[in-house]
Amino acid sequence: MQKTSIIFFLFLFLITGCSQNGKNELAKEKEPMRVGWISDLSGSVSKWGADKAVQIAVDEINEAGGINGRKFELIMEDGKCRSKDAVNAMNKLIHVDGVHFVLGGHCSPESLAIAPIAQENKVLMFAQMTTSPDLSDAGDYVFRTSQVNTEQSKLIADLMLQKLGIKSLGIIYEETGYAEPIARVLKEQFEQNGGSVLLYEGYSQGEKDFRSSLTKVLAKKPDALFFSPQDNENAGLLLQQIHELGGKEHIFGNEIFGSEDLVKNMGVYMDGIIYSTPDYNPLGEKEKTFIEKYKQKYNVEGLPFGLYTAEVYDATNILAQAISKYGDNVDKVKDALYKVQDYYGASGKFSINEKGDGVRNYVLKRVQNGKVLNLE
Structure with missing residues (x-):
């Protein structure tokens, strides 16, 4: 009798457990x-x-x-x-x-x-x-x-040295995981192929006044400048401030400079900017x-x-x-x-x-x- 009772309760437990598992699966199927x-x-x-x-x-x-x-x-x-x-x-x-x-x-x-x-x-x-x-x-x-993103650095370096005859460069970049590698690889590629980087300077994320770095780089009179910001707000500020300081150097930038907002709203500041970006039609x-x-x-x-x-x-x-x-x-x-x-x-x-x-x-x-x- 005792053995029969044990078997019965085990069977009941298994049936109840399976039923509950089935309900849980059905509930899960209805959840987002x-x-x-x-x-x-x-x-x-x-x-x-x-x-x-x-x-x-x-x-x-x-x-x-x-x-x-x-x-x-x-x-x-x-x-x-x-x-x-x-x-x-x-x-x-x-x-x-x-x-x-x-x-x-x-x-x-x-x-x-x-x-x-x-x-x-x-x-x-x-x-x-x-x-x-x-x-x-x-x-x-x-x-x-x-x-x-460092593929763009190689393209830009080759364009500068081989096609545009740019021999000296100033690089200003934002110290982030996105912007810094672009600048670093550009510096390496440019120098390895005979170019001279006259200033290589970073700024902290959140910085909005770049006049000190821009004044320093303009004093060195490079053939061109390369900016590597994290976002289009800082890209716009860099362009505005270099313009205010009277910079006439050829300006290159990372792919941030291709943003719709910058092209649409920065007017003459953007004129002549060269950048590299993934192909997109x-x-x-x-x-x-x-x-x-x-x-x-x-x-x-x-x-x-x-x-x-x-x-x-x-x-x-x-x-x-x-x-x-x-x-x-x-x-x-x-x-x-x-x-x-x-x-x-x-x-x-x-x-x-x-x-x-x-x-x-x-x-x-x-x-x-x-x-x-x-x-x-």
Whole structure:
């Protein structure tokens, strides 16, 4: 009798447990698919429109039925394009919200800071607007749609020395994980090929008065100047202040100088600026379609930062497609991202290589009379 009772209660326990597990699975299937998000939501980099671009993608995904019937939901945190804030945001997303996937960071200082946390916790992070070469070896849970930014340094150095006959250079850069490597590699390439860097000087993130550095570099009379700021606000201030000091040198810049805001609003200060940027055709079929969507939703002309705004939309769709196929299985989603090759989306065509980096081609551009022209 006692043996029969034990068997009966064991059977009842198993049935109840299975029933409860089934209910839990059904409840999970009805819950939103929550993905973390880290970007600058309140500072100068917020002007790049990452949060606006992702909202277009999220709305479209949910209008099409979500992810296997589950609503796609972002838990958005303000990384402020600063390491400390990004780390706090990442720890909250992982240890409080329990996410398995994070879209972000959305600038190099954010992404470099959160990459070790993602790797340690085996949480997949998928960054955009992040081009620092220092992210390439961060680990196999770290991905980005952006390319390594130092490719532009090599193009600029070759143009200066081989085609324009520039022999001396002054370099001023912002001390961030994005801006400093561009300046450093340019200095190395320029000097290795016979050029002379007369001033190489950095400034702290948050600095707004560059007159001291600009006065020093103008006194050395270089053939040209190269500016590598973190954002378009400081790019504009550098141009304005060098103009006020009477600088006539040829000015080159990093890809920040291609932002829609600068070209549109800085007028004569931008005239003649040469910079290098990933190849992007706003008149391409998918590029143009996304630009129109952005315009209709936010009532603006063009994208605030071209392909970098658009790649946020692409990354969101790529991640959603992978999650739709593999669910919460981070390792399988990770393997799917490594297989992204010749993806054509709103930001143009790109691939993801064995280090998790985006791969795109860099080209040279020149601003002339308020228009951005290809430099042949």
